[in-house]
Amino acid sequence: MSIVETEQVMVVATAVFHQCGHFQGFSADMDRYLKVLLDPTHTSYRPRDEMESDPSFKQLIPYCIFRHTADDGTVSIYQYTRGKGQGESRLHSKRSIGIGGHISTLDAGEDSPYDQGMQRELEEEVKIETPFEQNCVGLINDDETEVGKVHLGVVHIFDVQTQNVHSNEDDILEDGFVPISDLLADTGRFETWSQICLNSGLFS
Structure with missing residues (x-):
């Protein structure tokens, strides 16, 4: 009988996050958090199945949002529905504006495991067939849901020249891209992290 290898994901102790300053929702104060949270002396790789129910650790997740601004100023955001084959079962069938996933030991040998993991997740999940500019804009923390208690999101906005971003997995x-005004009128269908981003003022 074969033994399935357990995925080891990057985490940081929740106590370290709290020492930086606990918040609920969205924070644009990246300088306060990222240098500490991504410091190799504070990160470790632990079994994902254990970390999904252990709020003493936060799994670090890149959350990449694709934004397109038309010539007339209309802002649209890439969004999709999570299928049942995606890793986090508690988010299945939810709408989302974020692409990304766990940093794992697959990325651990790189100079920047976080950056390598983000790139790997993007290549797995979407086809980006347009030039873009990328900026890290903040963090998401949501201790009001069971999923949020064990994850910490790092928000990256990709400003794309065209809307040629498409699904790369089933x-x-x-x-597809939807005007931000339409998304703001229908936030209840989205997962909590997407709701937090949409209501944060990032796109106003």
């Missing part, structure tokens, strides 16, 4: 469904 479980990213009903994808």
